[in-house]
Amino acid sequence: MTITDIQNALREKVRVIAKEKLSVEPDHIASEIPPKTELGDLAFPIAFELAKLIKQQTGEKQNPRAIAEELKNGISEFDFVDRVEIAGPGYLNVFYDRTGFLLDENSAETGANEPGTKVCVEHTSVNPNKAAHIGHVRNAVLGDTFIRILKADGKEVETQYYIDNTGVQVADVAVGFMFIHNMNLDDIKALDKELTESDKKFDFYCWDLYAQVGRAYQENEELKEKRAEVLHLIEEGDNPTADLADFVATRNVECIVETMERFGVRYDLLPRESEILHLKFWEKAFGQMKELGVIHYETEGKNAGCWVMPFAEHSGTDDHESDKILVRSNGTVTYTGKDIAYQMWKLGILGMDFFYKRFHRYADGKEIWVTTENADEAESGFPAFGGGETIYNVIDTRQSYPQEIVKKGVAAIDPEKGEKASVHLSYEMVALSPAAAEELGFELSEEDKGRTFIEMSGRKGLGVKADDLLDRMEIKALAEVESRHPDSDEAEKKHIAHQIAVGALRYFLLKFTRNTVIVFDFKEALSFEGETGCFCQYSAVRVNKIFQKLAERDESVAEIKAALTDREKVAEIFGSEAGSDIWSMLILAARLDETIHNAAAVNEPAILAKYTFNLAKAFNLFYHNHKILPEPDAVKRAVLISVAEKVRDSLTRSLNTLGIEVPEKM
């Protein structure tokens, strides 16, 4: 019986007693984990509410403590309950049977999940015109971790990285290549080869070029006009400019996929915007919306010639219309329009499909697929893509407004699915502290210096590039590993340094809740002490070491645990002075699945990050207070090792769910 089963059984019992004995049915049976172990393992502050309900129904005034007494008797019947206490004005504190719990945990089967429903998660979706910066990594790590959480919670998940290969940003870089550097496709290919040979990255080159184009636009109006032409040619496709842009976008995606792989982030499918257009996905969605009358054509006013969707929730002003343009007067489709079609496809309600081909093969053989409009290019052997029961879109909170429109558009066509099934997993940006911006070599205006943070900007070339930061972390971690394990071989040291660097960065990005702006600070991000990924890894390495030692000494864990059959002695240990300590450790480790479920339910990976840190912290204390291997008493040693085993399992799984590996040694 898992801890979740226990809680559900207790909650259900409380509900039944309330109904049968007290004739009241509260909407929700609240329960909480008491602030201290001495106050029990689960508490119901329900008596107050029941007293109120009884008073409302009958006018009879009941003492909450008397109600708690009534509940206590029923709950005490369970085998897994050791005792129930009534505390304060009417808290019902339940204490689990510690011995039974430990033995049960030891025999419990882990995770026999039924095949769950399929969901799609879109994340990363960096514009394919430059290298990824730390803000993009927040998106990717958030999405990737959420996916791991959903999978751990029993869902089948498909990961998509949407490629906006026909947008303005790609056009900007194409303009740079074509009109600033006067390069054609062959020149760019030659440049790419040259860069690769000198160990430089194409996306880094584009990063600088994009910033250069941004500056050039300010002083060169002609160039800006070129952008519109280039954008139009890219959207149209099948011309030299479109081919050039396609090469640039594809190379950038390759680079970004490579970068994200370093962070442990992977994808299943790369749906491309060009296919949404050329395979007429948009036209189909457009037709349906026209038919349903959710959009209309403006014949006059400032939006004359556009197809717009009214958006009544936002009131219009003189400066701003409340309508959202989906089709521009020149006939091109806005991103919002294209996203409606894309989301419909993701939900499996569009009734059309892409062609697919292989894009990339990871070292372990896993493949990424990409969409194609060309039936001749299409490859077979791909898994069934799209058709998610729920779709999660990991997108910056600054896009909340367009996301609302997209949702509304989808809901207009399919009311049943649209409203609930499309979830905007929003998160705040990663910004730079003024100090960090200066550290990157940017000159700040007086106004900027006074700001609490400075927004990163691809257009200005202002940002911490993902690869640069990870490189820096790996160098720092390697120095630490060198000093601790000078005799290990180079490859192993590098591997450990990499694991530590990724752990530190992922944890750093995950410990903040989604709606907190992360003001990036080098010192804090590069730290290996305190609340960091490294701290959690270190704790896991420690617990692993105990079992390594046992193996070295040819001691069998199963044989050691045989001593647990002496239930009386086990109960005595839990009842001793150290007993509560040991029990706290065990029950905290047992709360992983509950925590994962909670994190999935409220779409908040930070909950799991915090839990992991608390678990690691608790184990460090446990480790300090109880000498496990030298413990002379066989039964106590068995108890300590069983608890350590549970911690090892939970901490490893918890870290893996955060995408953080546990190094062999640290």
Place this chain on the structure above:
RNA sequence: GCUCCCGUAGCUCAGUUGGAUAGAGCAACAGCCUUCUAAGCUGUGGGUCGCACGUUCGAGUCGUGCCGGGGGCACCA
């Protein structure tokens, strides 16, 4: 103007659908390595939870108003 988010220790942040004495990390100071790894552990100091009113047995959490900071309201995404 409209709208969303934030305001909790010197700094950076947690705080479950309203529950018990508001917690971490960093920074500061004082301790702990013949032991299963000190990237660790222990202790000390540090709070009008922005302000006010309200709802409630109970408010950091919910409501209203105000103050302060940020985002959004493009024929960009």
